[in-house]
Amino acid sequence: MTDALTGLPAFSFQWPSMLWLLALVLLLTGAYVWLDARRRRASVPYPTLKTVGLAIRGGARWRRHVAPALMLLALTALIVAIARPQAVMMLPSRIETVVLVIDLSGSMRAQDVQPSRIRAAQRAAKTLLDAQPAGVSVGVVAMAGTAALAQAPIRRKEDVATVIDNLKPQGGTAIGNGLLIALTTLLPQLGSDAAQLLDDDDSPAKAAASRKAAKGQQASPGSTGGADAAKPGSYAAGAIVLFSDGESNAGPAAMQAAQLAAANGVRVYTVGVGTTEGVVLTVDGWSARVKLDEQVLKQVADATGGEYFRLEDANRLKQVYRALNARLAFDKRDQVEITAFFAALGALLAACAGMLSLWWFGRVV
Structure with missing residues (x-):
């Protein structure tokens, strides 16, 4: 079958230059890792308090990383949305x-x-x-x-x-x-x-x-x-x-x-x-x-x-x-902008991060 869209990439961006903003995600990730390591070092002079904190919180230590990770993923999705992604998709041909x-x-x-x-x-x-x-x-x-x-x-x-x-x-x-x-x-x-x-x-x-x-x-x-x-x-x-x-x-x-x-x-x-x-x-x-x-x-x-x-x-x-x-x-191929999908994904991830943080720690991230 011949198709005018055959030579187009399956996934592309209308504003690819906006993807440079993903560097911000890397910086924020690095900053979070540095702050977490600094907090760990600060707790070393007080081993008694550290032991008490572990006893109280039990296995919930990993939870404090979930909300920040979801927020970083949400930011990534929103930046991708800003770049206006588009994909070649099979769509209903509306045959009559x-x-x-x-x-x-x-x-x-x-x-x-x-x-x-x-x-x-x-x-x-x-x-x-x-x-x-x-x-x-x-x-x-x-x-x-x-x-x-x-x-x-x-x-x-x-x-x-x-x-x-x-x-x-x-x-x-x-x-x-x-x-x-x-x-x-x-x-x-x-x-x-x-x-x-x-x-x-x-x-x-x-x-x-x-x-x-x-x-x-x-x-x-x-x-x-x-x-x-x-x-x-x-x-x-x-x-x-x-x-x-x-x-x-x-x-x-x-x-x-x-x-x-x-x-x-x-x-x-x-x-x-x-x-x-x-x-x-x-x-x-x-x-x-x-x-x-x-x-x-x-x-x-x-x-x-x-x-x-x-x-x-x-x-x-x-x-x-x-x-x-x-x-x-489904016999019609067309290039469709899917910005709304990534925007919705970013909003959903941010909402999940806020709700989980509020549920576990009584605060929004």
Whole structure:
């Protein structure tokens, strides 16, 4: 995943020159150690009083160091706060819409993932659906030899789950079509751009040539969007999740759709369903070995700032869903000032020092 903040330090300060004040903490620490040693020397000429004091106070000698130590830590935290620290953190992306693209091609009938690829994809989609917050709208795109919006984005999870359950395998695979339909569902203003890609790919020969050209190279993010192209992954309001075995044989190349998504900042997360070894599938007397084509799925995810996941075993369904849901929920890196944290920490340590001193010795430090 590309990120504009990758080169920034994980922790930095806006006013680093203020950190010189930490020398004051060292001076105060040295002064406290010197005064404590001086008090100890002063008690030597009066061994009787020293013995009485130890008998009265017992094991509480260490307590007199706790409050000063906490005060020094509080001062350190406040000085760090003055330097205005900032950190690069993962923040909620405030995602509003998720469009699920589910591959319904004939190869999704294969049972190298139990009970079958299509059923495993449906289960994964429904698990991801259930994990979305109530305010997130979820849509479904059915993808086979062509693609169509099976369910417009809505917040009623039960309706979306019903649509997912009713999806049936068909013929052909048009990953590019599926991505374009999902993309225009998120950003309707891209309808003309998507239509142009579809019109430019009106013949099987042209489609094959386009896919062959895209197969050997990584799409350059933002290359379709011109000078005003957004950074890949910068669109935080929505995302696309593609469940497929990656074998595309119709429509525009998947990388063409990925370039358009990248140019508009839309992330596409891809989930590969199946095994790379594949399995021999027999349908209506026709037999062929169908394998998981990870290359195109990885390229689509990388080009758009998303991530690729592999679902080759139904037992790993929860693991994949947790990782994917975590990306959807927290997928925005930003540099955040954390001065308030250190200021609050300093105030808390100072308050604890005062209360403990008052409790043990009847005075505030």
